Amino acid sequence: MNEEGAFLACNSRFEDLYGAKEKDILGRTDYDFVNGELxxxxxxxxxxxxxxxxxxxxxxxxxxxxxxxxxxxVAHGFNNMLSVIIGNTELLLLDLPDNSPAKEPLxxxxxxxxxxNCTDLF
Numbered sequence: 001m002n003e004e005g006a007f008l009a010c011n012s013r014f015e016d017l018y019g020a021k022e023k024d025i026l027g028r029t030d031y032d033f034v035n036g037e038l039x040x041x042x043x044x045x046x047x048x049x050x051x052x053x054x055x056x057x058x059x060x061x062x063x064x065x066x067x068x069x070x071x072x073x074v075a076h077g078f079n080n081m082l083s084v085i086i087g088n089t090e091l092l093l094l095d096l097p098d099n100s101p102a103k104e105p106l107x108x109x110x111x112x113x114x115x116x117n118c119t120d121l122f
Contacts, residue, residue: 001029004029005029005030005031006026006027006028006029007025007026007027007028007029007030008026009026010022010025010026018033020033082113082114085109085113086110086113086114089106089109089110089113090110092106093106093107093110
């Protein structure tokens with residue numbers, strides 16, 4: 001209903017109640033259909049705009065949380081692989097003589113893989 005009480009929409013049950021088709025109901029009020037029996041119609045409307053916005057925000061928050069968990073898992077897996085590379089490379093370095101030609105490339109590997117601080121990761 002609009003502010004004047006005119007119907008803006010109706011369904012088949014509403015049509016049955018008034019004994020008229022939608023095209024004959026729209027734009028009219030319940031008083032246009034009074035025939036001695038019907039004295040009015042009561043309805044309830046709710047503004048669910050805030051609820052919809054909250055649901056959208058909640059869904060967005062859940063997506064962000066899922067993305068964060070995925071990134072965390074990838075980071076842990078990557079860190080585990082790097083730990084193996086660093087550990088095995090350092091073990092090789094311990095067994096190599098100082099004048100070995102393989103020493104410098106292995107030291108470069110350790111320097112490249114081990115970050116100096118957290119910001120070096122990004």
